[in-house]
Amino acid sequence: MDKQAADSGQTFHYDATASPDARLHLAGRLDVHAVERAWSPLRRRARELAQGTQAAVTLDVGDLEYCDGAGAALLHALERDIERVGRKVELVGVQGLVEEQLTPYRELETVEPARHETRGGLWAQSLEAVSRVGQAAYSQVGFIGELTRALGSALVHPRQVRWGDTFRVAEAAGFQALPIVSLIAFLLGVILAFQSAIAMRQFGGEIFVANLVAVSLFRELGPLMMAILLAGRSGAAFAAEIGTMKVNEEVNALKTMGLDPVRFLVLPKVLAGILVAPLLALYANMIGLLGAAVVMQGFGIPWTAFFNQVTVALSLSDLFSGLFKAVIFGLLIAGVGCLRGLQTASGAAAVGISTTSAVVTSIILIVVFDGLFAVLFYHMGV
Secondary structure (H helix, E strand, O other): OEEEEOOOOOOEEEEEEOOOOOEEEEEEEEOHHHHHHHHHHHHHHHHHHHHOOOOOEEEEEEEEEEEOHHHHHHHHHHHHHHHHHOOOEEEEOOOHHHHHHHHHHHHHHHOOOOOOOOOOHHHHHHHHHHHHHHHHHHHHHHHHHHHHHHHHHHHHOHHHOOHHHHHHHHHHHOHHHHHHHHHHHHHHHHHHHHHHHHHHHHHOOHHHHHHHHHHHHHHHHHHHHHHHHHHHHHHHHHHHHHHHHHHOOHHHHHHHOOOOHHHHHHHHHHHHHHHHHHHHHHHHHHHHHHHHHHHHHOOOOOHHHHHHHHHHHOOHHHHHHHHHHHHHHHHHHHHHHHHHHHOOOOOHHHHHHHHHHHHHHHHHHHHHHHHHHHHHHHHHOO
16 A cells, blocks of 8 residues: 655545555545646556556545546546556545536547548448438439429419519629629620631631621620629629528528528529529620720721621521520529528538539539530531
8 A cells, every 4th residue: 555645735645555456545635736746646556556456446536525627637537547458447435526527527528529530441431422422412403393393383473472582682683793794794805806806817807706706705605704703793692691591590480480491582583593694694795796896996897897797697596595595594503502502501611611612513504504505506506
């Protein structure tokens, strides 16, 4: 048996008995001052006792007069040290105060970490990835079904649509986007005309720059650039707005009141996207032509000749194919933005993640559908 004191005042002391049974007896006041002095030697002695016996180690705390949080931390550390050696711990003489101080440390061990460690190797990780893809596909298909039902109901019962919110969103997504659309479309027309005129000038065909710019803008670049701007500006705003409502439990409040979030929040934004996308595309086409006409003035092509050539080059199929693509792009952008908003998890960072995902997904879908339309229109002879 050996006895040691934690401080000169003998307010706390312990004695360790190695035989016949491993026993560690604590007495006195186990406060922060005692723990400061006894932490290392007491833990070392507990490990020695555990290593020197094949039976359980008894930790007797019946004579403790006082135990604070630091003392409970020491007791918990002693239990863990003995268990790591492979021996069981028998805690005897536990009083109410000691039990209350030990409870938070024991509850902490039962808390599961927020991030689970990846286990099971490559096969398990592959299965988990496939599961996540399947869950995402299921949620997207469900959202498409709910949105289709809401759009069908809006066609059958147009008075049930919240047209005030629809026009408010259309104003924010369309009218307020005119300055940035004007700038980008004008510069796009300038760049197209200038680069094309340099090449055409070698053959004396500067006048045909009007054909090239007009067809490129109306069939391809006008709707495409409008869609990218709409995705970065309005699609992100839709995701952030609904995502913030999701974080603040406002979406759950709507469900509690019996309101469908898709009809109440998503439908006005989707209708606004379908409405403003072709109008913005048509506006971008006109501004792009204006920029090209300004450039062609420098190459000796007058305004009248340029716009006469544009009317000859364009056909109704060029106009309506571009507008049709713009409508689909508007539907995709608004739908993806609202979907990502509804999928927002808890926390402020989740809103940023949903916004980024909405923009990236929208741009990818825009490019994919644009390629599909190019192949489809070619085989249809449009």
